[in-house]
Amino acid sequence: MAKVLISFLGTGSFASKETRTYRTANYHMGEQVLGDYPFISAALRKHYVIDRILLVGTVHSMWEEVYRWFCEDSKQMIDEDAYISIADTCENTNYLSELSIPHKDLIEQAMGGDSKVVLIKYGLDEEEIKTNTDIILGLQKYLRNGDELIVDVTHSFRSLPLFMMNLLIYLKNVCQKKISLTHIHYGMLDISKELGYAPIIDLKSMMDVNDWITGAYSFSEFGNAYKISKLVEGEDRNVSTLLVEFSNLMNLNHLHAIQKIAQRLASIKNNNYLTLIPELTITPIVQSFISQFGVGDTHSLFQLKVARWQLDHRKYAQAFLTAQESMITYVCEQNKWEWDNFDMREKAKALLSYQFIPGARCDKSLRKLYQNLKPLRNCTAHSIETTKNVPEMIRILNTCISSIELIISQPNEIRRKPVDDTRKRILINYSNHPSQEWYINQLEAAKEFGEIIDLPFPNISPSASEKDLKSVVNQSIQKITSMDKANSITVHIMGEMTFTFAVVTRLKELGIRCVASTTERKTTYNDDGTKLSEFSFVRFREY
Secondary structure, three states: OOEEEEEEEOOOOEOOOOOOOEOOEEEEEOOEEEEEEOOHHHHHHHHHOOOEEEEEEOOOOOHHHHHHHHHHHOOOOOOHHHHHHHHHHHHHOOOOOOOOOOOHHHHHHHHOOOOEEEEOOOOOOHHHHHHHHHHHHHHHHHOOOOOEEEEEOOOOOOOHHHHHHHHHHHHHHOOOOOOEEEEEEEEOHHHHHHHOOEEEEEOOHHHHHHHHHHHHHHHHHHOOOHHHHHHHOOOOHHHHHHHHHHHHHHHHOOHHHHHHHHHHHHOOOOOOOOOHHHHHHHHHHHHHHHHOOOOOOOHHHHHHHHHHHHHHOOOHHHHHHHHHHHHHHHHHHHOOOOOOOHHHHHHHHHHHOOOOOOOOOOOHHHHHHHHHHHHHHHHHHHOOOOOOOHHHHHHHHHHHHHHHHHHHOOOHHHHOOOOOOOOEEEEEEEOOOOHHHOOHHHHHHHHHHOEEEEOOOOOOOOOOOHHHHHHHHHHHHHHHHHHHOOEEEEEEEOOOHHHHHHHHHHHHHOOOEEEEEEEEEEEEEOOOOOEEEEEEEEEEEEO
């Protein structure tokens, strides 16, 4: 394991107008006096006994001073010609110069231990900023597995510490190398006149804020609170334990236990944390996350909300399972069976699979949804083949969950009405052609479906987005299914194609019959040659 220092080199303050040498500063680290040094990397190198330095600077930085100081410190011979060449070049370069200085290899040899000189742009525009970002992130190639990293951001443009934070975040959260970041130092040269020395402070606590941010994201996006549970362990062990337990249950998909622990998590308020950041992170994130599930709901509705969350967060295999389980639980609840009893759940599965059980009830549309999901769930859980491709499977899952929501989330007095096959039969005419305008033969054919009820077709704007269309589709499904509760319905639907397709798809998955009217066009011509087209009804045809 090597100790590696990443430090920045600026243009510095000259010791005098006659010489291009750094003005020294007396550096202190806490109570310890490090001594006078021309740049902080020299002080840190001695203090930590650094093995390798990655020194970052522009072509205008005082590289000749680095060469001189490290040569003298290690008793190496200075090549005067090289020193003058480096000084002349660095003094006369500017922001337009190429990223190149002479005798770079000699400077690196003077620093010793496979150290590197890393040249960067000034960062004056977006292109230079991108170049610097790539260069700083590229420093990781000089780091080896197990290295201890110490960072100094003292001598640099104000923007460079931001680039360095990107590297540190990458090393901590993404890089596979096991790099331990032990210090982030800043030498406060601006206060040295007041104190008589330049204190070196450690900013490593800034990375703790990043840990909290990534931990909060991991919890809100994936339901994993492992990271923030470790962070809060020193502040509140009970909260830490609760968060770990919740994450374990979410990943196990232990639905019964999830609802119980979610109720406990929902009770977390502003604890007396030692610092502000857990209060700003844990309480709002946990409350926002838990509020999606409605912990006081029936267990079937709670399960369905978990399925919706799993779908939205692309946990598709879990969503298939949880959506199915919500239907089984709902059937148990409707029949007043113990939903956590294995035998009762088997009875509910039998009902959903069209088996007859005397005195038991089961919504026919729920059966249809259960059967639609079953082969897809078996595909994900048991590697059973399906003819559906992945996008189709996800679309069906989304549609089924939306349809189950319409059933399970209905008020109790509506949802508990048993299915009655003797319900009044009606034909809902969902089109732009009111039944009053139908021809006699179409009205006669419609008698097969029962009484005709006209439902005005919505105006679908050609510029409507998919999100806008989905909203209208959901409203239409709610209108139609509310009529299905008291009647046995068939839907005659014709109109804007994308809307019609979406509505028909949803209705068929709910087990509701949908038909279209077919017509025959007869064309005649007037004496003046103009064409007349007349459409005559032929039959109703099921989608």
